Amino acid sequence: MEHILHLKCLICGRExxxxxxxxxxxxHGNEGILDVVYDYGRIAPHISPASLAANRETSIWRxxxxxxxxxxxxxxxxxxxxxxxxxxxxxxxELGLAYVxxxxxxxNPTASFKDRASAMAVVKAREVSGNQVSGDQVSSxxxxxxxxxxxxxxxxITTASTGNAAAALAxxxxxxxxxxxxxxxxxxxxxKVAQLLAFGSTVMLVDGTYDDAxxxxxQAAAEFGWYNRNxxxxxxxxxxxxxxxxxxxxxxxxxxxxxxxxxxxDGCIIGGVHKGFKDLLALGWIDRxxxxxxxxxxxxxxxxEAWAKGEDVLTKPPIxxxxxxxxxxxxxxxDRLKAMTAVTQTNGAFITVTDEEILAAIPALAQGSGVFAExxxxxxYAGLVKAAHEGLVQPTDQIVVINTGxxxxxxxxxxxxVQGVGVRPYLIQPKLTNVKEIxxxxxx
Amino acid sequence: MEHILHLKCLICGRExxxxxxxxxxxxHGNEGILDVVYDYGRIAPHISPASLAANRETSIWRxxxxxxxxxxxxxxxxxxxxxxxxxxxxxxxELGLAYVxxxxxxxNPTASFKDRASAMAVVKAREVSGNQVSGDQVSSxxxxxxxxxxxxxxxxITTASTGNAAAALAxxxxxxxxxxxxxxxxxxxxxKVAQLLAFGSTVMLVDGTYDDAxxxxxQAAAEFGWYNRNxxxxxxxxxxxxxxxxxxxxxxxxxxxxxxxxxxxDGCIIGGVHKGFKDLLALGWIDRxxxxxxxxxxxxxxxxEAWAKGEDVLTKPPIxxxxxxxxxxxxxxxDRLKAMTAVTQTNGAFITVTDEEILAAIPALAQGSGVFAExxxxxxYAGLVKAAHEGLVQPTDQIVVINTGxxxxxxxxxxxxVQGVGVRPYLIQPKLTNVKEIxxxxxx
Numbered sequence: 030m031e032h033i034l035h036l037k038c039l040i041c042g043r044e045x046x047x048x049x050x051x052x053x054x055x056x057h058g059n060e061g062i063l064d065v066v067y068d069y070g071r072i073a074p075h076i077s078p079a080s081l082a083a084n085r086e087t088s089i090w091r092x093x094x095x096x097x098x099x100x101x102x103x104x105x106x107x108x109x110x111x112x113x114x115x116x117x118x119x120x121x122x123e124l125g126l127a128y129v130x131x132x133x134x135x136x137n138p139t140a141s142f143k144d145r146a147s148a149m150a151v152v153k154a155r156e157v158s159g160n161q162v163s164g165d166q167v168s169s170x171x172x173x174x175x176x177x178x179x180x181x182x183x184x185x186i187t188t189a190s191t192g193n194a195a196a197a198l199a200x201x202x203x204x205x206x207x208x209x210x211x212x213x214x215x216x217x218x219x220x221k222v223a224q225l226l227a228f229g230s231t232v233m234l235v236d237g238t239y240d241d242a243x244x245x246x247x248q249a250a251a252e253f254g255w256y257n258r259n260x261x262x263x264x265x266x267x268x269x270x271x272x273x274x275x276x277x278x279x280x281x282x283x284x285x286x287x288x289x290x291x292x293x294x295d296g297c298i299i300g301g302v303h304k305g306f307k308d309l310l311a312l313g314w315i316d317r318x319x320x321x322x323x324x325x326x327x328x329x330x331x332x333x334e335a336w337a338k339g340e341d342v343l344t345k346p347p348i349x350x351x352x353x354x355x356x357x358x359x360x361x362x363x364d365r366l367k368a369m370t371a372v373t374q375t376n377g378a379f380i381t382v383t384d385e386e387i388l389a390a391i392p393a394l395a396q397g398s399g400v401f402a403e404x405x406x407x408x409x410y411a412g413l414v415k416a417a418h419e420g421l422v423q424p425t426d427q428i429v430v431i432n433t434g435x436x437x438x439x440x441x442x443x444x445x446x447v448q449g450v451g452v453r454p455y456l457i458q459p460k461l462t463n464v465k466e467i468x469x470x471x472x473x
Numbered sequence: 474m475e476h477i478l479h480l481k482c483l484i485c486g487r488e489x490x491x492x493x494x495x496x497x498x499x500x501h502g503n504e505g506i507l508d509v510v511y512d513y514g515r516i517a518p519h520i521s522p523a524s525l526a527a528n529r530e531t532s533i534w535r536x537x538x539x540x541x542x543x544x545x546x547x548x549x550x551x552x553x554x555x556x557x558x559x560x561x562x563x564x565x566x567e568l569g570l571a572y573v574x575x576x577x578x579x580x581n582p583t584a585s586f587k588d589r590a591s592a593m594a595v596v597k598a599r600e601v602s603g604n605q606v607s608g609d610q611v612s613s614x615x616x617x618x619x620x621x622x623x624x625x626x627x628x629x630i631t632t633a634s635t636g637n638a639a640a641a642l643a644x645x646x647x648x649x650x651x652x653x654x655x656x657x658x659x660x661x662x663x664x665k666v667a668q669l670l671a672f673g674s675t676v677m678l679v680d681g682t683y684d685d686a687x688x689x690x691x692q693a694a695a696e697f698g699w700y701n702r703n704x705x706x707x708x709x710x711x712x713x714x715x716x717x718x719x720x721x722x723x724x725x726x727x728x729x730x731x732x733x734x735x736x737x738x739d740g741c742i743i744g745g746v747h748k749g750f751k752d753l754l755a756l757g758w759i760d761r762x763x764x765x766x767x768x769x770x771x772x773x774x775x776x777x778e779a780w781a782k783g784e785d786v787l788t789k790p791p792i793x794x795x796x797x798x799x800x801x802x803x804x805x806x807x808d809r810l811k812a813m814t815a816v817t818q819t820n821g822a823f824i825t826v827t828d829e830e831i832l833a834a835i836p837a838l839a840q841g842s843g844v845f846a847e848x849x850x851x852x853x854y855a856g857l858v859k860a861a862h863e864g865l866v867q868p869t870d871q872i873v874v875i876n877t878g879x880x881x882x883x884x885x886x887x888x889x890x891v892q893g894v895g896v897r898p899y900l901i902q903p904k905l906t907n908v909k910e911i912x913x914x915x916x917x
Contacts, residue, residue: 223891236902248905249905444663
């Protein structure tokens with residue numbers, strides 16, 4: 030993989046070769062998240078807007094030369110990415126805007142954005158197990174720079190997740206028969222747990238928060254030598270997630286939008302969005318960096334608060350997170366450095382939205398676009414609504430809102446959302462007169 | 474639309490011009506389902522395997538010249554169809570087979586196959602409202618050959634559904650701001666009802682069966698002049714559904730598989746699958762017709778029983794249908810003529826599977842392929858399992874199994890399915906010792 034120059038610590042800037050470290054900077058432990066730095070000069074001969082125009086691959090792997098994998102690396106079969114980008118003129122008009130698109134990442138195989146990262150995790154885990162056949166050494170928390178060692182035949186991949194990353198890993202693993210162990214908070218919506226079990230994952234329902242599940246997963250991975258897919262820890266997850274920006278730019282005809290709205294929990298998605306556009310700028314395929322707007326739930330606003338107050342996210346203590354948008358509930362955002370950088374370097378902003386605003390955004394988005402989002406996905410649209418009302422976007426801005434998960438992931442929240450706006454079904458006996466009675470009360 | 478020769482009654486063979494009738498043959502009322510007959514000679518100059526190879530449209534509309542729409546017809550923005558076809562070698566090996574693919578139609582916008590038909594419904598309704606601006610005449614049940622008349626500004630589309638067709642219509646309508654009224658049995662899974670309400674549909678929860686909801690919807694459509702999307706009634710729904718066969722053939726390199734497994738409720742999907750392959754045979758793009766295997770739930774086996782006993786489906790009375798696979802629960806399959814023809818003309822078969830077999834197929838399919846199906850989708854795979862065990866397919870047959878809906882559509886069934894095979898999550902306190910204790914009991 031000569032197209033990778035090195036992995037660079039976000040804190041100290043120290044550089045490592047990919048085979049020198051497993052996940053994080055040895056100098057900075059779990060906070061020492063690494064960025065994958067590419068040699069764009071080596072990449073450019075292998076991919077271009079012209080070559081992509083002729084490429085019929087409709088998944089993230091159409092961008093393989095830009096990803097941290099070898100050209101001949103096998104990838105899982107599930108078709109991840111290349112999700113639709115819809116221009117939503119009715120919603121734009123309502124908000125006094127001219128150009129709004131929704132990127133519907135609920136259309137991924139397990140119905141969330143996280144498939145982009147989990148596909149990468151499966152590939153990287155298999156690389157490790159292929160290269161490292163000595164199955165009985167294990168890395169440890171004390172020496173995180175040791176290479177992970179996995180059994181060559183049955184390496185286990187693990188992750189902690191509020192639910193979507195777990196389901197994504199479970200589905201991608203199932204597609205290749207890959208054993209995996211998942212740690213989710215016991216409060217995860219039933220749909221997400223059902224997905225995990227159906228896919229055959231070993232599921233640990235942790236009686237605690239996502240943050241508890243995350244810490245436990247790190248310990249277990251180190252103890253048992255499992256490949257660790259955790260967001261905000263494994264440097265390659267950002268590299269999967271960045272593909273969304275490639276797709277947005279390509280779907281807009283290799284134009285970057287002016288503004289991108291994305292909901293933020295751990296911060297890994299917005300970090301990935303940033304990385305994708307940075308790659309494209311470096312390659313000269315787009316001519317500007319969009320402003321990135323991170324939307325947080327008011328009850329899980331670590332980053333928004335830090336940004337507003339100018340706090341140092343390396344020292345700011347965890348908060349207690351609670352929001353209806355379970356996917357972005359994070360008391361200590363693990364990818365907070367990348368998220369903060371994404372917003373500050375792009376002249377962006379953090380916005381908070383209340384649970385009520387998030388729930389109201391579910392039917393608003395669904396009815397205005399045909400895109401049914403889970404709370405965390407709708408939160409991004411709630412952020413746009415707020416930004417439009419507060420003048421944080423210009424009427425002629427080209428704006429992309431990323432929906433990060435399908436509404437089917439959390440039906441209870443959707444029911445609460447429609448009840449919140451007074452919508453209900455009409456229970457009737459099967460007689461036409463009953464239909465007539467109801468129609469008298471309606472304006473259709 | 475010169476590429477349409479006529480609409481032909483499945484019972485009497487009488488032919489009508491598209492503007493002569495609304496939905497069904499006037500001579501045969503609700504049973505007089507019409508088939509759209511094309512002039513392939515007029516179609517062939519406009520589309521070919523070669524032109525498709527260069528076509529970057531990744532939706533059913535890539536096949537527009539083969540569909541009953543004008544070339545310049547506007548279509549709803551949601552990206553319907555062009556769903557993945559996965560080769561599932563691990564499952565094939567388990568079953569003693571060599572070539573098995575899963576067509577994952579759970580990847581459609583509202584997560585079911587029915588989006589293919591609902592997209593067509595929205596297009597056809599808008600055609601009608603555009604052509605017929607006299608908004609206050611209504612058609613009636615007594616004169617079904619009258620053209621439907623809709624308000625030009627707010628035509629209403631209606632359908633009855635076990636849930637998926639409704640969600641599909643709701644989503645497609647929402648994508649273009651199209652009012653709609655939906656009739657579903659009150660027993661529909663909550664996820665499907667939540668989708669409808671989020672999309673802003675007017676939802677009538679009918680205290681009765683799907684068959685009751687269907688009859689009520691027909692009455693209401695006639696009474697109020699609504700455009701009627703009902704499957705097994707509106708001739709164009711088959712034309713949307715047939716696109717799945719185009720995709721299968723194209724994804725296999727313009728080869729028809731030997732056998733296709735598809736679950737059957739009303740029979741419209743299998744009718745559509747048949748129509749698609751018939752079109753391709755007529756065009757000479759494939760050289761054989763696959764055997765079509767209709768899989769019914771044992772508790773909703775109208776067609777399987779009629780087929781096994783050689784009964785006439787025009788006179789066979791309704792049965793009482795009850796199955797965990799709500800999407801294929803139909804006491805009187807509305808498209809029974811097309812379904813029966815699809816099986817008999819292709820040397821196919823009907824197979825029944827029990828609710829237990831259907832539920833067991835959910836984790837089996839998910840773990841073997843990464844495709845998480847709702848019960849009706851998993852039923853098709855359960856049918857393949859049964860067929861393989863009973864020698865109804867040959868080891869070297871090329872076999873496609875269509876998953877018609879996402880498992881997220883019915884999470885309760887998925888939970889029941891995994892519990893049925895003894896799978897459960899492990900509820901633990903966030904301590905590594907707890908993880909160790911559990912791992913001792915597992916083989917990963």
